Amino acid sequence: MADDDNGTIVVVEDEPAIADLLDVYLRRAGFRVVLADNTDRGAELCASEQPRLVILDIGLPGTTDGLGLCRQIRDAGTTPVMLLTARDSEVDRIVGLELGADDYVTKPFSPREVVARVKAILRRSDAGPTKTTTLTHNELSVDLTRREARAGGAPVVLTAREFDLLVYFLRHEGAVLGRQQLLDGVWGSGWYGDERTVDVHVRQLRRKLGPAFDLTTIWGVGYRLS
Numbered sequence: 001m002a003d004d005d006n007g008t009i010v011v012v013e014d015e016p017a018i019a020d021l022l023d024v025y026l027r028r029a030g031f032r033v034v035l036a037d038n039t040d041r042g043a044e045l046c047a048s049e050q051p052r053l054v055i056l057d058i059g060l061p062g063t064t065d066g067l068g069l070c071r072q073i074r075d076a077g078t079t080p081v082m083l084l085t086a087r088d089s090e091v092d093r094i095v096g097l098e099l100g101a102d103d104y105v106t107k108p109f110s111p112r113e114v115v116a117r118v119k120a121i122l123r124r125s126d127a128g129p130t131k132t133t134t135l136t137h138n139e140l141s142v143d144l145t146r147r148e149a150r151a152g153g154a155p156v157v158l159t160a161r162e163f164d165l166l167v168y169f170l171r172h173e174g175a176v177l178g179r180q181q182l183l184d185g186v187w188g189s190g191w192y193g194d195e196r197t198v199d200v201h202v203r204q205l206r207r208k209l210g211p212a213f214d215l216t217t218i219w220g221v222g223y224r225l226s
């Protein structure tokens, strides 16, 4: 068994000593760990690595801080988030949980406790209502638990939103889907944006998935997966 069999965790932390400590303990627990020391790099990794969980410091350099990145991750999908908060910052903890973080630990923390809490969060999120774990269409397959897509057996790297859009198409195979329906179903009804956003993501899916993704454009209406 590979030693990174438990999946990938993205750690966004700008204090090297803390990042290293988490790296060591999480690897020992069987996780693959990818580190970022600012929110911009953290956002990139969350999109490209499709981690099972993100550990996020709040005080971080970058375009936004840890709470801002937490909000972005929550807006993009269901990846669990654990926050690292400073000792006296109750406000950060409350705001973080309101933004959808799954748990927090207060610095200084015991790395063993962090690992135990990470495992608890993953057990909870795996025990969710989704029991169908794989969807297929032509040579496409999507593993809902691991959030992995494959085309012709080869893994395809999708952003969280592209992944969710693909899943939506697979679950509505054969149906004509309007752009507004796709926005509501994938982006959520609280999302205000242009319907062309859907077209941009469809273009990415077509480019990344190739001919196995035989999505037809229905002019003036939307899309249908044949």
Ligand code: CA
Residues within 6 Å of the ligand: 013, 014, 015, 057, 058, 059, 060
């Ligand atoms: Ca910090």
